[in-house]
Amino acid sequence: MKVFATGATGLVGANTVRALVAAGHQARLLVRDEAAARRYYARHGVEIEGYVGVDILDQAGLQQAMQGCDALFHAAASISLNPRLAQQTYRNNVGATKAVMGAAIAQGIRNLVYVSSYSVLFKPGLATVDETTPLAEPTEPYSRSKRDSDEYVRGLQEQGWPIQMSYPAAVVGPDDPKLSESNYAIKAFITQALMQTSAGFQCVDVRDLAQAHRFLLENPVQGDACEARYLLGGHYLSWVELRELLERLLGYRLRTPKVPPGLLRGFGAATDLAKRLIPFETPISAEAMSFITEWAPASSTRYLALSGAQFRTAEQTYGDAIRWLCASGHLTPKQAGRMAG
Numbered sequence: 064m065k066v067f068a069t070g071a072t073g074l075v076g077a078n079t080v081r082a083l084v085a086a087g088h089q090a091r092l093l094v095r096d097e098a099a100a101r102r103y104y105a106r107h108g109v110e111i112e113g114y115v116g117v118d119i120l121d122q123a124g125l126q127q128a129m130q131g132c133d134a135l136f137h138a139a140a141s142i143s144l145n146p147r148l149a150q151q152t153y154r155n156n157v158g159a160t161k162a163v164m165g166a167a168i169a170q171g172i173r174n175l176v177y178v179s180s181y182s183v184l185f186k187p188g189l190a191t192v193d194e195t196t197p198l199a200e201p202t203e204p205y206s207r208s209k210r211d212s213d214e215y216v217r218g219l220q221e222q223g224w225p226i227q228m229s230y231p232a233a234v235v236g237p238d239d240p241k242l243s244e245s246n247y248a249i250k251a252f253i254t255q256a257l258m259q260t261s262a263g264f265q266c267v268d269v270r271d272l273a274q275a276h277r278f279l280l281e282n283p284v285q286g287d288a289c290e291a292r293y294l295l296g297g298h299y300l301s302w303v304e305l306r307e308l309l310e311r312l313l314g315y316r317l318r319t320p321k322v323p324p325g326l327l328r329g330f331g332a333a334t335d336l337a338k339r340l341i342p343f344e345t346p347i348s349a350e351a352m353s354f355i356t357e358w359a360p361a362s363s364t365r366y367l368a369l370s371g372a373q374f375r376t377a378e379q380t381y382g383d384a385i386r387w388l389c390a391s392g393h394l395t396p397k398q399a400g401r402m403a404g
């Protein structure tokens with residue numbers, strides 16, 4: 064199978080492309096920085112069929128670039144939290160999804176996988192999140208762009224287009240071409256503080272997610288496309304369980320202040336107000352604090368039952384993520400503790 068992939072210079076896309084090529088498939092990549100992409104894949108000994116530099120909003124150009132491909136994997140999205148880039152982030156992400164999916168359909172590709180996000184389903188007060196959870200109404204530009212992209216793709220599924228959708232929770236793990244959001248969070252838990260508050264943190268290992276995407280591409284939609292939505296949550300740990308696990312792996316005590324959830328949410332709301340007055344980039348927002356203090360565990364039952372797959376253990380995922388953070392210079396050997404080297 065020859066797969067046209069977007070987002071292949073990011074954590075999710077790069078690991079998925081490597082899983083596809085390792086399984087004997089070919090990959091053609093839409094990239095903005097071809098030299099960086101070539102370096103990443105050469106470092107991993109992965110042969111790529113072709114690199115394409117078309118603008119992701121140029122549907123006609125994309126369609127031409129997809130000629131000869133049997134499948135589409137669309138993961139590209141800008142994860143910017145910069146309020147000054149809010150409109151651009153929204154327009155790029157929703158526009159890219161429309162252009163990429165539109166091009167693939169026009170090109171006659173009938174095996175399509177779109178990467179959505181747990182965040183489009185999350186609402187405070189839910190006990191759990193699964194594929195039947197209705198779309199939420201997030202307000203942050205990135206989350207909103209993912210939510211509206213998701214709604215657009217659902218519309219295509221309803222028209223009968225054979226699209227499968229994955230909904231990862233936070234994605235962590237090794238071999239990140241840069242330092243993506245959730246791997247950065249692990250670094251921050253270790254080097255800054257791991258707050259002890261309500262709810263917890265859920266992440267899926269990027270290697271398990273990559274295998275899930277390979278599985279979906281090898282097993283295109285049979286029957287109702289609207290059923291082809293898969294939560295990929297991985298392991299949910301309360302903040303206390305995460306502290307215990309990280310301290311066990313690292314071999315030393317972390318900074319773990321106890322913070323009441325209401326205080327965190329109030330701080331998030333105050334930061335949103337401040338950002339309205341003077342736009343500045345920060346991961347702190349009312350929405351982010353709600354994720355931290357009210358996360359509802361995502362159930363991955365549908366995907367696991369369909370594929371027969373199992374997720375790596377939380378120990379393996381966090382252990383390998385910390386080893387990679389250290390090997391790539393994001394953590395010092397001292398910070399990586401027992402995981403160094």
Ligand SMILES: NC(=O)c1ccc[n+]([C@@H]2O[C@H](COP(=O)([O-])OP(=O)(O)OC[C@H]3O[C@@H](n4cnc5c(N)ncnc54)[C@H](OP(=O)(O)O)[C@@H]3O)[C@@H](O)[C@H]2O)c1
Pocket residue numbers: 069070071072073074075076093094095096119138139140141142155159178179180181209230231232233234235241243244245
């Ligand atoms: N990481 C997570 O925790 C997480 C959780 C849930 C869902 N997701 C979803 O998974 C997907 C991949 O995320 P990730 O973590 O791999 O992100 P990432 O590491 O930041 O990578 C983003 C990828 O999208 C590409 N991209 C962004 N804007 C583009 C544009 N205008 N034109 C072409 N390419 C563009 C980037 O290319 P450049 O290298 O050129 O910037 C990069 O390849 C996203 O759709 C995200 O919403 C991620």
